[in-house]
Amino acid sequence: MINFAHRGASNYYPENTMVSLKEGIKTGANGLEIDVHKTKDNKLVVIHDEDIQRTFKGKGLVKDMTLEELRRFKCRNKNFENNIECRIPTLEEVLDLVKETNVILNIELKTDKIHYEGIERDVIELVNRHGLKKQIVLSSFNHESIRICREIDGEFETGLLYSKPIENVVQYAKEFGTNAIHPDLRLVSEELIEEANKNNIKVNIYTVNSPIYMRKLIAADVNGIFTDYPDLLNEIINEK
Ligand code: G3P
Ligand code: CA
Secondary structure, three states, X not given: OEEEEEOOXXXXXXXXXXXXXXXXXXXXXXXXXXXXXXXXXXXXXXXXXXXXXXXEXXXXXXXXXXXXXXXXXXXXXXXXXXXXXXXXXXXXXXXXXHHOOOOEEEEEEOOOOOOOOOHHHHHHHHHHHOOOXXXXXXXXXXXXXXXXXXXXXXXXXXXXXXXXXXXXXXXXXXXXXXXXXXXXXXXXXXXXXXXXHHOOOEEEEEOOOOHHHHHHHHHOOOOEEEXXXXXXXXXXXXXX
């Protein structure tokens, strides 16, 4: 089972930073999850929101700033504001980190609110330049982005994120031609997991921070869990 440290070990460290990703790996996660946007000068960067203000001491949209401008902002978390590894990372930095490990990296393309022209091709080209295809899962709430990714390179693992029910989702995923579905925990049942497993559709579920649900999902044989507490999930996996 894949223990995806969601935005890194984000319960403990500033989300989507090199510190939280490295700590995710240290806690024993065998997966990482990150969110990707594109800057004004077409660089791929790792941050959850379109607007930097919630996580950094600054204001504005990623798409309106250059990488150099974005790098100047300190993270909002007071305990880490002077830590240079808590500035906004590039996707390339994260790929360099992942390359040294066996972890699976889920790259979420954040294209549901703003569509960054060509982001799918940019991500795929960068991953392929690093020779990391086999360690990557591409996902998005914007299924059109996943369709584009599959057209560019059908060898990538892809996951369809969803936060509202999709009728007959396993059938939908099969017809779409994806490898995985990434549902919100609230939309998951044992029956869904069983049906997906029978149809070779992997189920990776977000965001699971409760030990009760972690145990239930492991027992139901899910493929992966996204959690802000990768240490806790690791403990639970190792209980058996
Ligand atoms: O990829 C799973 C999860 O990260 C999706 O939701 O809002 O945390 O990006 P969000
Ligand atoms: Ca995400």
